Amino acid sequence: MESLRAEPTVRRDNFLSMYDDGYDHAAVERRWQEAWDDASAYRTPDDVEDPTYVLGMYPYPSGQLHMGHVRNYTITDAYARYRRMCGDDVLHPMGWDAFGLPAENAAKERDTNPRDWTFDCIDTMKTQMESMGFGYDWDREIATCTPRYYKWNQWLFTRFLEEGLAERRAADVNWCPDCETVLADEQVEGDDELCWRCAHPVEQRELEQWFLSITEYADQLVDYIDELEGWPDSVRQMQRNWIGRQGGTRLEFDLSGPDAEYGGVEAFSTRVDTLFGATFFALAPDHPIAEELIKADDSVREFVRHEADPDGDEPNGVATALTATNPITGEELPVFVADFVLSDVGTGALMGVPAHDDRDYVFAEKMGVDITPVVAPVPEDGTDPEAPDVSEGAYTGDGVLVNSESYTGLESAEARERLTEDIEGAEHHTQYRLRDWGISRQRYWGTPIPIVNCPACGSVPVPEEQLPVELPDFINTTGNPLDAAEEWKRTTCPDCGGDAVRETDTMDTFVDSSWYFLRYVSPELADAPFDLDRANDWMPVDQYVGGIEHAVMHLLYSRFVTKTLADHEGLDHREPFTNLLAQGMVQLEGEKMSKSKGNVVSPQAIVSEYGADTARLFMMQAAQPERDFDWSEQGVQSAYSFLTRLKELVESYAAGEIETTGEAGPIAGYVDSETEAAVVVATEEYDELVFNTAVRGAQSLVGVLRQYREYTAVHAATFERALSVSVRLLAPVAPHLCEELWATLDTEGFVVDAEWPDSDADRETVEKRRRLVENTREDVRQIVNVAGIDDPERIDIAVTPEWKHEALNVAIDSDAPNVIGELMQHETIKRHGDDAASYGQQLQNDREALQRTLAPDTELEALESAAWLIEREFDAEVRVLAAEDAPDDVAKKAEPSRPAIDIRE
Numbered sequence: 001m002e003s004l005r006a007e008p009t010v011r012r013d014n015f016l017s018m019y020d021d022g023y024d025h026a027a028v029e030r031r032w033q034e035a036w037d038d039a040s041a042y043r044t045p046d047d048v049e050d051p052t053y054v055l056g057m058y059p060y061p062s063g064q065l066h067m068g069h070v071r072n073y074t075i076t077d078a079y080a081r082y083r084r085m086c087g088d089d090v091l092h093p094m095g096w097d098a099f100g101l102p103a104e105n106a107a108k109e110r111d112t113n114p115r116d117w118t119f120d121c122i123d124t125m126k127t128q129m130e131s132m133g134f135g136y137d138w139d140r141e142i143a144t145c146t147p148r149y150y151k152w153n154q155w156l157f158t159r160f161l162e163e164g165l166a167e168r169r170a171a172d173v174n175w176c177p178d179c180e181t182v183l184a185d186e187q188v189e190g191d192d193e194l195c196w197r198c199a200h201p202v203e204q205r206e207l208e209q210w211f212l213s214i215t216e217y218a219d220q221l222v223d224y225i226d227e228l229e230g231w232p233d234s235v236r237q238m239q240r241n242w243i244g245r246q247g248g249t250r251l252e253f254d255l256s257g258p259d260a261e262y263g264g265v266e267a268f269s270t271r272v273d274t275l276f277g278a279t280f281f282a283l284a285p286d287h288p289i290a291e292e293l294i295k296a297d298d299s300v301r302e303f304v305r306h307e308a309d310p311d312g313d314e315p316n317g318v319a320t321a322l323t324a325t326n327p328i329t330g331e332e333l334p335v336f337v338a339d340f341v342l343s344d345v346g347t348g349a350l351m352g353v354p355a356h357d358d359r360d361y362v363f364a365e366k367m368g369v370d371i372t373p374v375v376a377p378v379p380e381d382g383t384d385p386e387a388p389d390v391s392e393g394a395y396t397g398d399g400v401l402v403n404s405e406s407y408t409g410l411e412s413a414e415a416r417e418r419l420t421e422d423i424e425g426a427e428h429h430t431q432y433r434l435r436d437w438g439i440s441r442q443r444y445w446g447t448p449i450p451i452v453n454c455p456a457c458g459s460v461p462v463p464e465e466q467l468p469v470e471l472p473d474f475i476n477t478t479g480n481p482l483d484a485a486e487e488w489k490r491t492t493c494p495d496c497g498g499d500a501v502r503e504t505d506t507m508d509t510f511v512d513s514s515w516y517f518l519r520y521v522s523p524e525l526a527d528a529p530f531d532l533d534r535a536n537d538w539m540p541v542d543q544y545v546g547g548i549e550h551a552v553m554h555l556l557y558s559r560f561v562t563k564t565l566a567d568h569e570g571l572d573h574r575e576p577f578t579n580l581l582a583q584g585m586v587q588l589e590g591e592k593m594s595k596s597k598g599n600v601v602s603p604q605a606i607v608s609e610y611g612a613d614t615a616r617l618f619m620m621q622a623a624q625p626e627r628d629f630d631w632s633e634q635g636v637q638s639a640y641s642f643l644t645r646l647k648e649l650v651e652s653y654a655a656g657e658i659e660t661t662g663e664a665g666p667i668a669g670y671v672d673s674e675t676e677a678a679v680v681v682a683t684e685e686y687d688e689l690v691f692n693t694a695v696r697g698a699q700s701l702v703g704v705l706r707q708y709r710e711y712t713a714v715h716a717a718t719f720e721r722a723l724s725v726s727v728r729l730l731a732p733v734a735p736h737l738c739e740e741l742w743a744t745l746d747t748e749g750f751v752v753d754a755e756w757p758d759s760d761a762d763r764e765t766v767e768k769r770r771r772l773v774e775n776t777r778e779d780v781r782q783i784v785n786v787a788g789i790d791d792p793e794r795i796d797i798a799v800t801p802e803w804k805h806e807a808l809n810v811a812i813d814s815d816a817p818n819v820i821g822e823l824m825q826h827e828t829i830k831r832h833g834d835d836a837a838s839y840g841q842q843l844q845n846d847r848e849a850l851q852r853t854l855a856p857d858t859e860l861e862a863l864e865s866a867a868w869l870i871e872r873e874f875d876a877e878v879r880v881l882a883a884e885d886a887p888d889d890v891a892k893k894a895e896p897s898r899p900a901i902d903i904r905e
């Protein structure tokens with residue numbers, strides 16, 4: 001997809017240091033890419049039922065994959081691989097958002113044509129994707145610039161036309177004189193209104209344009225956002241804001257001037273309850289009455305022509321000689337022409353209520369207009385409401401009406417209802433910020449709009465059997481290229497057969513991307529855009545991943561087109577994407593990478609130096625996918641070192657270089673429980689796409705295995721299972737090396753297709769066990785330090801007595817204000833006398849923070865199995881004791897999850 005913040009890549013010199021103890025990643029990666037390819041490992045047969053559909057937003061073929069792409073596609077690839085190992089059929093396709101202005105500009109610069117340039121870029125980027133090990137079903141590849149794809153854009157357009165959802169009308173458009181094209185509002189940037197692509201100031205022009213009637217679906221689009229629970233809240237809110245639905249009242253104010261009567265002028269207000277506080281009326285600079293005034297009133301003309309700035313920070317305006325009659329009070333209000341009133345939002349006229357609107361307030365202060373409060377906050381103590389103090393600013397909340405004649409005392413909501421009923425001509429009205437989707441572009445490299453303009457018949461759609469209308473050869477011109485294609489342009493009218501001219505505009509490329517996810521379902525299909533039955537089985541996309549810059553337009557257009565296909569083409573789905581992840585940026589020293597700043601790190605450089613697995617692992621472990629993170633050379637190296645160590649460990653084991661035993665002691669128990677823990681954590685986190693936590697779990701298991709090997713002869717079955725689990729847990733992120741190691745472990749088939757490891761362990765228990773072991777080790781360290789013990793000889797660890805564990809649970813369950821009395825009702829606790837009383841007091845003091853702990857026998861077992869880590873760290877004998885086996889003075893100090901520790905020198 002053409003990104004609004006494309007990050008072109010350039011190679012930075014001298015930033016890669018040589019790294020000598022590594023592995024031959026190039027050979028490993030090539031070997032498995034070829035093996036997967038030979039086996040068609042990622043192909044999704046047409047006959048699978050409802051595969052898990054995992055999709056990354058397809059890229060604009062700009063020439064090179066950048067870090068943003070690599071992160072985006074590593075996320076989808078890791079997730080797709082995880083789902084596949086869980087036993088799902090997976091659909092994970094890739095294609096090219098291949099039309100667009102940059103190709104045209106690049107072709108001009110290079111004296112070639114956009115098609116050749118685009119396919120060159122596609123070749124390069126596809127090779128780069130393959131080198132990253134992304135597991136795509138390339139049999140489903142699409143490129144939107146091919147006639148067999150864009151034919152269906154044209155078909156879609158004619159279907160819209162038939163359903164009354166497309167129309168041609170004159171419209172003011174944003175025009176970039178430099179790019180010579182119409183720009184969408186979102187492509188006009190900043191207060192200076194500059195072209196997003198070339199930074200040239202944008203102008204307004206009136207042109208005949210084709211529009212798709214997305215506004216017909218405004219209510220559906222906004223209502224259904226609430227149901228999109230798999231989308232980030234931020235994106236849902238951006239869509240709501242973009243649609244901008246507001247309920248309010250339309251009412252008329254009579255306008256008159258010294259020389260003319262203008263009759264009723266419509267205004268829209270969401271706050272008609274503040275009508276008694278209206279102290280001015282304002283017109284947009286291009287309101288028809290303002291345009292009338294320009295002719296006679298010099299100051300209005302001066303303001304409209306030279307001062308009005310709708311995007312300025314401050315509201316500006318000019319007084320006129322007109323007055324407006326407040327329809328409820330009959331009061332005459334001054335009329336201004338003001339630049340904060342927009343003609344394309346609402347009616348281009350508004351009532352100004354400075355006491356209750358921030359912007360009106362600033363404007364009134366500036367123009368010396370009265371500020372009259374008429375809505376008061378509801379007093380909490382039940383006293384009479386008092387008009388708010390508005391000497392410093394507006395009161396913008398709802399409340400109770402004051403100074404409002406017979407409406408005084410009504411609450412805002414009721415007052416809005418009553419006033420809308422009572423005022424003649426007033427009515428409820430819903431207004432939207434959303435505008436129809438203008439799709440006409442005056443460029444070459446896009447889908448020709450399939451219309452023939454006939455002098456006799458008007459605009460006639462090209463019949464389906466004549467589609468696609470193919471692009472002519474590239475025409476390098478400064479104007480509209482298709483308009484200059486004289487021969488191509490001339491045609492005959494499909495209706496009357498007379499001489500006619502083709503439409504010479506092409507479509508906005510957002511049309512291409514508004515339905516491409518459906519084409520992957522049946523990319524070869526010749527007689528329809530997609531196979532309906534299969535689309536009904538396979539859609540919606542289960543997990544969609546892409547940049548936040550597409551949070552509004554692409555996603556909104558895709559939702560719109562999906563709804564129209566549901567209404568008119570029998571698609572069973574009304575929303576295209578069930579779950580959406582908007583990935584964060586890869587930055588360098590806290591800054592976005594950009595060519596202009598010269599701080600771009602090329603993914604290809606990392607791949608050649610360290611391999612794709614390292615690049616992927618580094619990206620996935622650096623942060624949660626939604627977060628921005630800093631690229632770091634050190635992070636890349638540490639990922640590489642980890643993979644190197646993993647490889648060494650698996651290969652030493654397979655080669656019989658690790659001493660083994662058939663006897664499973666407590667250490668094997670510990671390794672087993674850590675293996676279970678890694679599985680439980682990784683599974684939960686992969687499910688939620690929290691790759692960094694998933695990967696950390698697997699990495700720490702590998703760390704444990706290395707320590708195990710160094711400490712003693714390993715229990716073969718336990719060790720082998722843990723290695724096999726580690727390799728599988730890491731396979732979604734580092735697929736090549738894990739495939740190599742999977743083969744080294746002498747297993748059947750690809751790790752790609754291996755079964756995801758399973759565990760019955762419970763995550764909470766797993767985490768309690770780990771915390772217990774970690775805290776106990778930390779306590780031992782502290783004691784050794786504080787007591788200055790140089791060479792501990794024996795460390796005794798005593799687990800809590802049963803009665804304390806029971807007392808803790810009683811305290812957690814108790815509702816009593818003081819828990820001690822309740823504890824003393826339990827004979828098993830009470831018989832511990834003073835100890836019970838003092839522990840009871842401690843529980844009472846900590847009441848709010850009490851948490852359930854592992855039972856004493858589970859604690860004992862967890863600590864016994866981890867004792868070797870403490871022995872290894874302190875080179876001392878470690879005894880883990882049940883309370884009853886420990887000396888009284890030691891056992892006494894033990895508490896649930898906090899064993900007592902006694903160290904002898």
Ligand SMILES: [Zn+2]
Pocket residue numbers: 176177178179180195196197198199200
């Ligand atoms: Zn431009």
Ligand SMILES: [Zn+2]
Pocket residue numbers: 454455456457458493494495496497498500
């Ligand atoms: Zn005709």
